[in-house]
Amino acid sequence: MAALTPISRKPMSLVLPTVAAAGGFFGLFIGTSNGSGIMGVLIGALMAVVGAVLYIFVLKNEKLGKGLTIALYGALGFWFGGLAAAIVGLLYGWFIQWFSYWLYEGRYRARLLPYLTPGQVLWHYSFRVICGAIFTFLITPILVVMPLSFNAQDFFTFTPEMLRLDPAGYSLKHYQDFFTNNEWQRSFKNSLIIAPIATVISVSLGTLAAIGLSQSHVPGRRAIMAIMISPMIVPLIISATGMFFFYSDIGNWLEGTLGMNKTFVGYVKVVLAHAVLGIPFVIITVTATLVGFDRSLTRAAANMGANPVTTFFRVQMPLILPGVISGGLFAFITSFDEVVVVLFVGSASQKTLPWQMFTGLREQISPTILAVATILVGISILLLATVELLRRRSERLRGMSPS
Amino acid sequence: MGGPVSPQKIGRHISLTCENNGDIMTDATSQSGPMLAADGTPLKKSLARALRMQKTRALMLIAPLLVFVLVSFIFPIGKMLFKSVENDIVVETIPLTVAELQNWDAESGALPDEALYAAFVSDMVVAINAKRHTRLGTRLNYEHTGMSSLFRKSGRKIKKLDPATDGPFKEQLIAIDKKWGDVTTWAVIKTHSVKITNGYFLNAIDMQRTPEGAQAQPEDKRILIKLFQRTLFMSLMITVSCILLGYPVAWLLANLPSRTANILMILVLLPFWTSLLVRTSAWKVMLQQQGVINEVLVWIGLVADDARLVMINNQFGTIVAMTHILLPFMILPMYSVMQTIQPTYLRAAKSMGATNWTAFWRVYFPLSVPGIGAGSILVFILAIGYYITPEIVGGTKGVFISNRIAYHISSSLNWGLAAALGTILLGVVLLLYWCYDKIVGIDNVKLG
Numbered sequence: 001m002a003a004l005t006p007i008s009r010k011p012m013s014l015v016l017p018t019v020a021a022a023g024g025f026f027g028l029f030i031g032t033s034n035g036s037g038i039m040g041v042l043i044g045a046l047m048a049v050v051g052a053v054l055y056i057f058v059l060k061n062e063k064l065g066k067g068l069t070i071a072l073y074g075a076l077g078f079w080f081g082g083l084a085a086a087i088v089g090l091l092y093g094w095f096i097q098w099f100s101y102w103l104y105e106g107r108y109r110a111r112l113l114p115y116l117t118p119g120q121v122l123w124h125y126s127f128r129v130i131c132g133a134i135f136t137f138l139i140t141p142i143l144v145v146m147p148l149s150f151n152a153q154d155f156f157t158f159t160p161e162m163l164r165l166d167p168a169g170y171s172l173k174h175y176q177d178f179f180t181n182n183e184w185q186r187s188f189k190n191s192l193i194i195a196p197i198a199t200v201i202s203v204s205l206g207t208l209a210a211i212g213l214s215q216s217h218v219p220g221r222r223a224i225m226a227i228m229i230s231p232m233i234v235p236l237i238i239s240a241t242g243m244f245f246f247y248s249d250i251g252n253w254l255e256g257t258l259g260m261n262k263t264f265v266g267y268v269k270v271v272l273a274h275a276v277l278g279i280p281f282v283i284i285t286v287t288a289t290l291v292g293f294d295r296s297l298t299r300a301a302a303n304m305g306a307n308p309v310t311t312f313f314r315v316q317m318p319l320i321l322p323g324v325i326s327g328g329l330f331a332f333i334t335s336f337d338e339v340v341v342v343l344f345v346g347s348a349s350q351k352t353l354p355w356q357m358f359t360g361l362r363e364q365i366s367p368t369i370l371a372v373a374t375i376l377v378g379i380s381i382l383l384l385a386t387v388e389l390l391r392r393r394s395e396r397l398r399g400m401s402p403s
Numbered sequence: 404m405g406g407p408v409s410p411q412k413i414g415r416h417i418s419l420t421c422e423n424n425g426d427i428m429t430d431a432t433s434q435s436g437p438m439l440a441a442d443g444t445p446l447k448k449s450l451a452r453a454l455r456m457q458k459t460r461a462l463m464l465i466a467p468l469l470v471f472v473l474v475s476f477i478f479p480i481g482k483m484l485f486k487s488v489e490n491d492i493v494v495e496t497i498p499l500t501v502a503e504l505q506n507w508d509a510e511s512g513a514l515p516d517e518a519l520y521a522a523f524v525s526d527m528v529v530a531i532n533a534k535r536h537t538r539l540g541t542r543l544n545y546e547h548t549g550m551s552s553l554f555r556k557s558g559r560k561i562k563k564l565d566p567a568t569d570g571p572f573k574e575q576l577i578a579i580d581k582k583w584g585d586v587t588t589w590a591v592i593k594t595h596s597v598k599i600t601n602g603y604f605l606n607a608i609d610m611q612r613t614p615e616g617a618q619a620q621p622e623d624k625r626i627l628i629k630l631f632q633r634t635l636f637m638s639l640m641i642t643v644s645c646i647l648l649g650y651p652v653a654w655l656l657a658n659l660p661s662r663t664a665n666i667l668m669i670l671v672l673l674p675f676w677t678s679l680l681v682r683t684s685a686w687k688v689m690l691q692q693q694g695v696i697n698e699v700l701v702w703i704g705l706v707a708d709d710a711r712l713v714m715i716n717n718q719f720g721t722i723v724a725m726t727h728i729l730l731p732f733m734i735l736p737m738y739s740v741m742q743t744i745q746p747t748y749l750r751a752a753k754s755m756g757a758t759n760w761t762a763f764w765r766v767y768f769p770l771s772v773p774g775i776g777a778g779s780i781l782v783f784i785l786a787i788g789y790y791i792t793p794e795i796v797g798g799t800k801g802v803f804i805s806n807r808i809a810y811h812i813s814s815s816l817n818w819g820l821a822a823a824l825g826t827i828l829l830g831v832v833l834l835l836y837w838c839y840d841k842i843v844g845i846d847n848v849k850l851g
Contacts, residue, residue, distance in 0.1 A: 030702030120759065131655045134648050135670045138730060141685035144695055148688060156688045157698050212464025218599040224465060226840075231476055233836050235788020237805040238480065238825045241812055245486070246479030276476045279468065291667050292508050328593055337678045340790050344812070357680045361687060370688070373681040380676040384669070 005114040007106040015103045016058075022099055023048025026092060034080075052100040062101060069097040069140055083165045094156070105133050142377055149174055149370035156367065174371035178314035184368065187356035194267065194342075194352060195335040198274035203328040205275075207284030213283070214290040225283075232280035240344040243273050247345045270346045274338060278331030285330060288393060289323025326387045333383060420535070461824075484829070487822035490600035493592065497526035497537045501596040508615040509590040519589075520573040525566035531558050545613065545817050546602065547591045553582050571750050590614045603823035627807070627824070634804045637722060638786040644726045645782050646775060649733035656734070657741035675731035686724035690715040690796065716798025724796050727784055733778040736843075740774030771841065776801040785834055804828055 024045035031040010055065040070093040077089025102108055112121060152171040153159055161169025178184045210227065214222060231239060247269040254265045293316070301311040319325075339354040346355070353372065360369045440449035494501050499522035507515045530536040538555025556755040560579045562571070577584035594614050595602060602612040609625040610617050619625070652671070656664045674682060687776065689695045692711045700706040714720055752762035797806070804824060811821035 005439050031701045033702055035704075037704070060438070060788070114545065127651065127655070131651050134652050135667065137648070137727065138674050139670050141682060141689055141727060142674060144689060145681065145685045146676060148695075155693070156691065157693050157695055173501075196754045205471060209465045211466035212461045215461035215464075217454060218465070219458060224469060227477060228468065228472055231472070233830055233832065234480065235828060236565075236788045237788055237808050238829050239476070239819060241808060242476075242479035242481075242483040244812060245483055245818075246475070251446050272475055276472060277473060312473070333676065337680070340679065354678065354680050357684065358791065358795070361680070361684055362510075369684050373678070373684055376678045380675065380678065384672055384676045 005109050005112060010104055010106050012056075015052060015100070015248050018103055019052045019096070019100050019376050020045040021049045023051075023096060026096075034208060036128050048096055048100075052104070053094060055100055056104060065101075066094070066097050071094045072276075077225070084163045087165075095236075102153045110349050111369070128130040135171035143236060145373045146377065148368070151367060151370075154367050156298070156365075156370070174368045175375075177366075177369050178375070181368070183351075184353075184356060187316075187351045187353045190350055191336055191353040194270050194274060194333050194350070198269045198278055198335040199328050199332040201271070201275035202278035202282050202331045203324060206279050206327065206331075207320075207324050210283050210286035210290060211312075212292075214287060228283050229280045236338075236340040239277070240341045242342060244344040245271065266347050266350045271341055271348045273341050274335035275331075275346045277338060277341065282324075282327035285327035286320065286323050286350045289320045319397060322390040322397070326390045329383050329387055480829075483822050484826050485819055485822075487603050487826045488599050488601065490595065490602065491598050492539060492542050492579045493596045495696060496530050496535050496597055497523065497592075499523075500526050500592070503588070504593045504596060505717075505840075508594065509586070509593055512586060514573075514584060514586060515589055517571050517573050520576055520583075521566065521570055524561060524564055524572045524576070527558070528564065528566055531562045533619070534781060539574055541816070543591060543595060543605070545820065546595055548723075549582070550588075550591065553580060553588070556580065557583070566709050576673050582752070603819040604826075606820050607827055612823050627804075630804050630807055631827075633718075634787060637718060637801070637803070638783050640722050641725050641729060641786045642783045643729050644722065645733040648726065649730055649737055649774070649778065650771075653734050653737035653741050656738050657744070658746065671734050674727070675735075679728065682728055683724060686720070686727065686792075686796055687715065687765070690720050690723070715822045716801065717798055718797075718801045720796040720798070720802035721793050724792050725786060725789060728792060732738040732781050732785060734747070736777040737771065737774035738782065740777070744770045777839070777843045780835055784835050784839070787835075788828060790830060 025040040026039040027042070027047075028037055030388065031037045036041065051069060055062070057067045059068075068088055073093030073096075074086050075089070077092075078086035078359055094291070108121065108125065112124060116124070135201045138250015148158065149171065150161060150170045152169050152173065154224065163169075178188075211363070213217065213225065218224070223350055227283050251265050251269055254268070255262055263326065297315055297319070298311050301315045302308075302391040306314065339352070339358050342350065342355055343358070346352070353376075357369055357372060360366055413481055438446040440446045441638070442449070453755045454616075457554070460677065481623070493611045496589050500519060503515070506520060514797035527536060530539065536554050536558045537551070540551040542594040556578050557576075561576075564575065569575070591615075595611055601617075605612050605617050606620075607627055609620045611620055651778070656667055656671075659667070687694075692713070692715075694715075696714065697711045698704065701708050701711065705713060711719045714723070748766050751761050752766045753759070757765070787803070789803055791807060793801055793803045793810075794806055797803070805828070808824050808828070811817045
């Protein structure tokens with residue numbers, strides 16, 4: 001909705017109590033941390049009300065009011081608790097001043113439909129606050145890990161130095177540990193060996209099968225689809241149990257009868273197990289891409305004398321490539337992130353990064369895990385961005401407008 | 404499948420062959436009898452051949468993957484399922500004894516006769532030389548405590564006996580260990596000497612196979628039913644909290660302008676793409692006693708320093724962490740359903756006098772139910788088989804049936820019981836999956 005609703009100033013009977021409530025709410029936290037909750041509520045509410053009255057009746061200048069409030073609360077914060085508290089104070093000062101004007105000028109109405117009742121307006125904003133809380137719940141754990149990974153001490157929590165934003169409280173030593181420790185490096189290398197090979201297997205087989213499945217006459221398509229998607233449906237612990245028995249037999253056979261190297265056989269086992277787990281993702285994404293694929297293009301190519309292989313690589317493949325790549329990324333992250341199956345199928349020399357993290361979390365808990373976690377979050381942001389770009393590109397190629 | 408061939412395909416087949424034979428249309432119209440294709444074969448036959456070729460080509464493309472999945476996934480799982488009833492270890496290790504046991508009536512209360520003891524000793528001597536008797540002992544120990552040590556200890560002494568010359572054995576065996584003179588020992592061996600057993604499944608539901616048929620386990624050994632109940636209960640709790648948290652977010656995303664919605668979508672997709680272990684370790688950092696949440700609560704004075712909340716290693720921790728991990732799986736299907744609901748419906752309802760609540764509850768909510776259904780089944784299926792997160796944040800009170808399966812596979816080595824538990828779990832998941840297929844359809848599974 002565009003800003004069509006005319007806005008008008010609101011009466012003090014609405015503005016002052018609401019501002020007081022907001023001030024009191026924040027005051028409560030400051031108050032409890034300094035001994036008395038009630039005093040905090042009272043002081044917070046009083047300061048907010050005095051501020052609002054000052055802006056409206058004395059200053060009558062929004063910009064000046066903003067500058068003064070931010071400076072005042074920032075200074076208060078610094079006086080009470082140093083640099084970090086000063087930042088909290090600055091933010092709060094900005095908020096309470098903005099909030100007072102938002103209410104007083106009636107700006108909260110500007111973007112809403114003109115005929116909404118006050119109750120509906122209240123619900124509209126309460127709903128946003130609820131959603132905001134849920135988004136916070138979704139993202140906080142990931143955000144909390146990042147600063148903690150720079151902790152100078154071996155704690156899993158914020159130290160006083162960190163809260164004071166003291167540079168001595170921060171260090172890169174956990175990252176250093178990750179890049180120098182043999183255990184972590186070996187498991188990282190294992191992950192980098194296993195995941196790409198498993199991805200290549202599942203992408204090449206999966207793409208072929210998805211093309212086959214998208215033909216118009218496939219006997220038993222539903223059954224075949226169900227079988228191929230099953231690795232995603234069956235709980236991992238059951239897949240892992242099944243593969244545990246299967247691959248220990250296969251491993252014994254390869255080592256005993258064919259006399260292969262034990263480490264090599266170990267890698268083969270884990271790679272094959274991960275390839276199966278990645279297949280459903282490739283099938284699903286590639287099938288979805290093929291739905292929008294224009295069959296007359298392959299016919300046109302054949303008509304002009306291209307053999308099926310040329311047609312596939314020169315006509316079909318470039319068009320479905322975005323789907324194939326994002327399927328591949330899903331397969332990659334499945335393998336890169338997988339721990340249950342490798343725990344059962346692999347042996348110590350195939351220890352992957354997630355496995356190392358898992359043992360780290362269960363036994364000798366070390367903050368290096370948080371550094372690794374931060375690096376992995378970085379990787380997943382990269383992957384997410386790539387998949388999103390590919391999706392848009394694919395939609396553009398297929399002539400849809402990207403949404 | 405096998406439906407009518409589309410006109411283009413016939414056209415293609417014909418046009419490829421018509422170069423040699425001139426104009427096909429005049430050919431076809433001038434003929435009497437069955438319609439012929441360009442190369443002179445009847446059109447029907449030629450079409451059937453084209454269809455068959457197409458099917459073969461499709462199957463050839465699918466075949467490598469299908470074989471790969473069948474061999475390295477479906478077959479291993481089938482084999483694992485079979486392990487839950489397979490029980491040939493008793494028959495293979497002591498075949499003569501098992502044959503003799505058929506003549507013995509366990510309910511008579513009398514000990515078996517000398518022939519059985521002799522058969523047992525000759526079986527055992529063979530088994531001891533092959534070092535297989537301890538495995539048998541371990542197997543029987545799952546059913547009756549003490550069997551493992553009985554076989555191990557007696558093994559050393561039975562080894563010295565010669566089955567051909569040293570008889571009679573009945574008194575000698577009872578002298579080696581008086582348990583051999585106990586009817587129960589033989590009854591246990593007899594009960595578990597069948598090749599295909601339901602014993603593991605009975606164990607999995609806290610019962611046991613006894614000479615008198617299936618009976619409940621003693622009170623102190625009944626843990627698995629409780630564990631199944633807890634798994635179902637916690638998965639249900641996780642699903643419900645995912646619905647409660649996911650519904651508002653999905654509604655907001657579906658009703659915001661697409662530019663804003665795309666930005667907020669990142670907040671949903673980022674956790675979705677982040678490694679499971681990263682999120683689990685993040686929750687460990689958040690929830691533990693010296694963790695971030697407790698520190699913050701103590702710092703702002705809501706919780707006393709010596710009364711920190713216990714939020715980890717219990718059901719609460721598992722539910723919170725798993726709700727967070729599975730929430731995107733709830734939001735995404737809900738969002739895709741809600742996107743298709745026209746906002747004008749709500750306005751129409753309101754213009755006809757519905758209150759906000761009525762308009763939502765009678766118009767919007769029923770339309771969004773398919774999204775809730777799809778998301779709930781997905782989350783429930785994923786939750787019920789979870790292993791990693793309960794293992795790390797669940798302690799002893801917050802673990803699932805999968806953790807028990809893992810325990811039996813890697814620690815207690817009671818693979819039969821693990822397989823039986825796995826079979827039951829798989830059955831539940833497949834049933835739910837079938838419902839999901841009915842409601843949503845496998846083809847409609849979308850990612851990202």
